[in-house]
Amino acid sequence: xxxxxxxxxxxLSALQHLxxxxxxxxxxxxxxxWAENLWTAEGKVMHDRVHGGGGDFRDGVRQIxxxxxxxxxxxxxxxxxxxxxxxRGGGSARAWTPYxxxxxxxxxxxxxxxxxxxxAQGICLEEMTGTGVPGGALFYGQKRRxxxxxxxxxxxxxxxxxxxELHEIVDSGKTPxxxxxxxxxxxxxxxxxxxxxxxxxxxxxxxxxxxLRMP
Ligand code: SF4
Numbered sequence: 685x686x687x688x689x690x691x692x693x694x695x696l697s698a699l700q701h702l703x704x705x706x707x708x709x710x711x712x713x714x715x716x717x718w719a720e721n722l723w724t725a726e727g728k729v730m731h732d733r734v735h736g737g738g739g740d741f742r743d744g745v746r747q748i749x750x751x752x753x754x755x756x757x758x759x760x761x762x763x764x765x766x767x768x769x770x771x772r773g774g775g776s777a778r779a780w781t782p783y784x785x786x787x788x789x790x791x792x793x794x795x796x797x798x799x800x801x802x803x804a805q806g807i808c809l810e811e812m813t814g815t816g817v818p819g820g821a822l823f824y825g826q827k828r829r830x831x832x833x834x835x836x837x838x839x840x841x842x843x844x845x846x847x848x849e850l851h852e853i854v855d856s857g858k859t860p861x862x863x864x865x866x867x868x869x870x871x872x873x874x875x876x877x878x879x880x881x882x883x884x885x886x887x888x889x890x891x892x893x894x895x896l897r898m899p
Contacts, residue, residue, distance in 0.1 A: 710853055755807050785822075
């Protein structure tokens with residue numbers, strides 16, 4: 685398996701951007717652009733709260749907040765909101781299984797982005813601790829619901845693929861073209877992206893036709 689170097693590591697959170705929209709990922713991680721909207725601002729407040737560090741111990745489970753992560757196989761580094769340490773075994777043979785928990789402001793998404801981000805955290809923890817990490821959980825603020833996520837073979841494959849695609853985009857130095865869709869309504873970069881006029885011959889013309897109602 686090829687390993688990335690420390691210098692080649694990319695932000696783990698970029699997987700979310702990639703799976704939301706490859707162009708958004710390029711605008712942020714190739715061109716260095718950023719803009720906040722209500723969704724991103726609320727998400728930032730939520731993560732800043734848990735990334736403050738510290739820990740807790742509840743019902744036999746140790747919780748560590750704001751844990752730094754890194755995987756050389758994925759070429760990613762970042763922070764987990766919470767890593768729980770679940771006890772296994774007993775007596776002197778007692779050991780702990782890391783269990784990442786990620787907080788999300790909204791509700792569960794139909795796409796894989798949250799699960800891929802969480803699975804990448806699990807792969808980082810496996811590499812860092814040498815312990816298998818079979819799953820984690822997503823906590824959605826709007827629903828106040830915790831969803832268990834198993835890191836099965838399909839999710840691990842999707843995560844490895846997304847990390848490789850992220851590196852390809854950044855290495856190419858080229859921002860992918862826009863893909864106009866309902867997701868653009870929630871995109872904080874819509875004004876910088878200009879999905880109606882960027883990304884191919886004829887787009888400006890058809891945009892102007894629509895805007896001016898030309899025949
Ligand atoms: S506006 Fe749409 S196409 Fe452009 S970056 Fe955002 S989601 Fe992607």
